[in-house]
Amino acid sequence: MPSKSSARLAALTVAAVCSAASAVALTSPAHADSVRIHDIQGSTRISSYAGQKVTDVAGIVTGVRTYGSSRGFWIQDPNPDDNPATSEGIFVFTSSTPKVAVGDSVTVTGTVSEYVPGGASSGNQSVTEITKPTVTTVSTGNAVPAPTVIDAKSVPARYAPAGDTAASGSINGLTLQPSTYALDYYESLEGMNVQVADARVVTATDPYSELWVTVKAHEHRTPSGGTLYGSYDSQNTGRLQIQSLGATADFPKANVGDMLTGTTAGPLDFNQFGGYTLVANQLGTLKSGGLQRETTKKQSRGELAVATYNVENLDPSDKTFDAHAAAIVNNLQSPDIVSLEEIQDNNGATDDGTVAADVTVNKLIDAIVAAGGPKYDWRSINPVNDQDGGEPGGNIRQVFLFNPERVSFVDRAGGDSTTAVGVTKVHGKAQLTASPGRIDPADDAWKSSRKPLAGEFVFRGRTVFVIANHLNSKGGDQGLTAQYQPPVRSSETQRHAQATLVNAFVKSILDVQKNADVIALGDMNDFEFSDTAKILEGHGELWSAIKSLPKSERYTYDYQGNQQVLDQILISPSIRRSCKFEYDSVHVNSEFNDQISDHDPQVLRFRP
Template identity: 65%
Template structure:
């Protein structure tokens, strides 16, 4: 399923409740000083850690120049000290967000103001998200002293100013939090950004590493050589390669007044962006551009993989993103066209996120026959083969995903090239087992589900296993859609390293699939086994290592150069989520051809948010 956090909601006026929750969770540090918080400077409000030493206190007549006004979503404005560096401490920001909520905005950019109100710490996404907090002044009383003032000069964020190290290690005594640690902006990228929270910043002309999305956002990098790949992206190659040069770009003007530019990965935001540096739930540090450059398109093209040779079996995996008959025909046509033109009509295609025949309508329907007929008809119309299909319908609302949608994995196969071995098709709850037939491994149910009653698959898609025959040779294919990353903390979490709670479930799922592959190989050591799908995890993850345990499988992603290992782009990081793993019987990298076919993830216009994968080998 799409690797996207929970739906966006605007900041509400109930900041006090959020602050109370954050205090209870230990996210905020409130000053124990008895000194008066009256007539303080912005740097006093911000302090030299991630949370204000004045959180929960009243402040009076905080002076600053308005550098940006936001009249939608989280309404309010940013103020900054007129000279931009009032206390000469690089750890303390000289700007702060003034949250007005539903109150009318009565200031303009360039106004010199004094603000009185309550210092608060807002945690985007709530305390349980693990996100850092945004210091702000709430319930404000604002006095405008003059207008038309020059804005404080922007701080330039570039490759030289952003440290190579991403974040300090969290304090074990504080549960791994970095909230109370003194900021070291010359040592860590996250500390630099926090020291500039709310300030007027500028990035110069920068390469786009995350395409424009549906929320009118894109990602750029200020470090042009940081883990760059040949198509212009920035590769996330390990848990220690967070790519600190990435920044999200939004614009201050509403799109109704100023359309947001459309950009693909590799394009250049010519002229860069200038505006306040915000922190939000869906990307962390974000330049909210008051001034925004133009997109210099570099013409990124969608890849096409080669056609398999006569003696090669081509097996693919493709997450088609909640496909159901209520989707417009153009989505079916686009996905089908990609199967034919970009994937060169593989012999077997494992599909993820095929929904039932009425999509999200939650009425007990579980059949996906109409969905699959519409899709396979579209493939024929695009000039492809007449694929047959095999699957096992899930129990209603037992496999996660969109409620009522009943997503599942499905095998498409070209009967002109490959045959499916039907063996007492299984059902949603009956496991397929490995049996011996004629001295060779076989499945008790084909198609069948792998260990469907295992608690690892609760509210998650169960693996689909099938036996295929190609040129007289049996190939076992196991299609997967592991549990999502929902609930994991982001890279900008106040816990460092971030808590990745979803990994525990995928680890158990991987162990179950690995055990099934080992069962096949116990009966037939040289069996050809292909495990594939949306693994929802990286090629270096614990889940992948568990799949590979004991030499049962090997991720084909590692046959690619490191810069080519990605199928998804999230917050400007190109990363692996979709994988194909092979048993030793398939051979090593010299015996197969593997391709991550980049047709979606890098583009503003997408038919799915995942790139498909293709493996070609000679069984």
């Protein structure tokens, strides 16, 4: 998943803005006389009135958004029809601060529009809106229509219908079946006043004052209180995003497993970053679940501890060095080898040709020493400027930290940013042609992406090959709430090509030395059940060690209410067969509102 940025915050404020670039183009009559909200919403996702002017649409104001560029208000008809597929609520986009208040009875004349948050290329569903409105207040102080209760009983177990093959897999033209599919149920409530009660938090509060809850307490629950995403058919229908129409300073700072007790109520919106969202007029009271950061077991004298940790665009200007150091020393128990992902160059996002990262790495090493940890040594290869993706100018790369008191690095000259590392046979053993070295850096599979870093280590006389990875991100994939079902995962194409090269390199080591200890680890940006993981594993060359954990504990990341695997440590047969390894996903970040990275680190302990 892509790291969050200021662009996301800007986009969040325009989630309901109508623009010609992202509106659904439909041919429809030029004008329609007075209609009801449920007539406009209809029983499909696209209004039959899209593009039309409608007059004197009546409703009670249920919510007002006065901030950002998405200013407007929601109205709801207090006299619903008898069709559960037709919503009784709708958003009125005003662009400027609305001159209405909750409880006003109004009539609205304007143009019906279908706005696609994120633009048509995102594949998102659209939001039915009334734009360019003329608003007449009929009366004030009216009772707001009672919120529809969203709970475990009301949300169907099935997630979404299959898209219409004649419409490129879109569900837009399908008649809603709100008692059968969760996405249809939520769509049937679009714009309406809804509520959840005593809902458990399944994604912690983020910097944009939003969190996720579940209304299904037992749906794929993890030990911490989250919700596991364990397969492509496990979308988890009880998840719902919560934002607030109030001040962001008042938004609760929640961790996974906390509860929003009492009632949380407000209009049901749809936005680019998560889909269906309850925008609350009323927020429940936060009750702590007491979640604590985890600490792994210390490796024994004869065990080698190897870890992977995505430190999220770390550069010298960041204020998280001490916190990262404390996590490595205390929570990870000072592993012997640490593969770091997203180490940026010495001036971070400044795009001036700087590629060296020695200032960044040494600042972290010094912080680790200050935290009571070992004086790590390190190895890496600087990328070619602006060729490895990530934040422009940042030149992210993988870095090996290693404790020279416990493990030694085999330095073998010849590795650089553009030279491919190979494998040779020396005295019957596998050996890298360069250490450190990069795997096939000129291959198109690595275009605008991080190249794997391979290194040769020695622990107690035994050689261990370690490959640090940061595969292509999921940026560009359609979301789970997309109008296309199943969603298209376009990023897989490049990631599969990358996984193929990594597996082939591991195979080249094992072809020379069948019993070689090989570890491929890092931010794989894909699930342990994915085709990416299957390609990495190949025909038994590697095995994802996270699968040694109980299924409910297999996660390293928390995204939109789904706890999932993005980071993995894959091991060769000699390590797996020994039955002397332990794997731990150490949850110190993903479940917490004060996280220092959006990824949890992992540790593998074994006896080479």
